[in-house]
Amino acid sequence: PRRLIIDCDPGHDDFAAIALAVTSGVFEIEAITAVCGNAPLHRTSFNALAIADALGTSIPVYAGAVAPLLHRYEFPAAFHGVTGLDSTGATLPPPRRALMPGHAALEILARVNAAPGEITLVVLGPMTNVALALALDPEMAGKVKELVFMGGGLIGGNVTPRAEFNLWADPEAAAIMLRSGIKATMFGLDVTNRAWLDKDDLARIRAAVPGANPVADIIQFYTDRSGDVAAGRVPGPALHDTCPLAWLIDPALFTIESLNVTVATQPGPHYGATDADRRPWAPEGGPRIGVALDLDRPAVARHVTDALVEAAR
Ligand code: BDR
Numbered sequence: 001p002r003r004l005i006i007d008c009d010p011g012h013d014d015f016a017a018i019a020l021a022v023t024s025g026v027f028e029i030e031a032i033t034a035v036c037g038n039a040p041l042h043r044t045s046f047n048a049l050a051i052a053d054a055l056g057t058s059i060p061v062y063a064g065a066v067a068p069l070l071h072r073y074e075f076p077a078a079f080h081g082v083t084g085l086d087s088t089g090a091t092l093p094p095p096r097r098a099l100m101p102g103h104a105a106l107e108i109l110a111r112v113n114a115a116p117g118e119i120t121l122v123v124l125g126p127m128t129n130v131a132l133a134l135a136l137d138p139e140m141a142g143k144v145k146e147l148v149f150m151g152g153g154l155i156g157g158n159v160t161p162r163a164e165f166n167l168w169a170d171p172e173a174a175a176i177m178l179r180s181g182i183k184a185t186m187f188g189l190d191v192t193n194r195a196w197l198d199k200d201d202l203a204r205i206r207a208a209v210p211g212a213n214p215v216a217d218i219i220q221f222y223t224d225r226s227g228d229v230a231a232g233r234v235p236g237p238a239l240h241d242t243c244p245l246a247w248l249i250d251p252a253l254f255t256i257e258s259l260n261v262t263v264a265t266q267p268g269p270h271y272g273a274t275d276a277d278r279r280p281w282a283p284e285g286g287p288r289i290g291v292a293l294d295l296d297r298p299a300v301a302r303h304v305t306d307a308l309v310e311a312a313r
């Protein structure tokens, strides 16, 4: 099985992504590392631990960066609530075990160094932990099997008109990752905005267990907070973070192009925005990364719904 470290800021869609990873049965998840992002670190690391427990795993969970490298912002409670994993009703049971000692960035570095070419990094939040690891040892870039991340987008933003939340939260960290030459694939809003579940999918998750259903109630909270759902643009919530995992499970679900991607780090309206040079000739400078531009939405939704149904049981 493919060996993964999942770096995340749970987060409702992070939860769905971890559920997909665990229930797929095709990965060996070595560690879950948490970063501040959707909520402060003490919340996201607590949630990561609760999720790992609720899914019946003993995956070690490590806490990482308390703050982005440079950017200071208010944690956005609008989409994920104050806890980062708010629910309309039942919540996950509190974790039965503790966080592992040690910093997420050091753990990522140690595990990659112990198994060069073996470990895939899945990044579902701001890139801070990975940037810290790369700053400690730039050679890590050549030892990671590959890095897949949710963030950015060529179609525009969600937190500002131009920037997507994960890359906006720590653009400098994202720039360090892009500059490192690490083999990377980006799942930005181009595809993740379309990774929505429909009403039948939500009904299946609700029907998975009679009575208290924390998984359905957690997803319901996120659905209720979706502006796109409220405006009738999509029938259900876009579970952004599930896309990189869905691709690792079945690459045929996405169309990927190799492009030269940059992230804006200068202050101003483009701060945190990603840009890609789509001219057919190879541009000078920056390395190319894979960019997901299309997806088989119903197939992705089926994978995610199956995972959440299993997680609910
Ligand atoms: C990303 O930001 C967070 O709110 C989600 O968990 C996802 O990682 C979407 O822009």
Ligand code: CA
Pocket: 008, 009, 010, 011, 013, 014, 038, 124, 125, 241
């Ligand atoms: Ca996330």
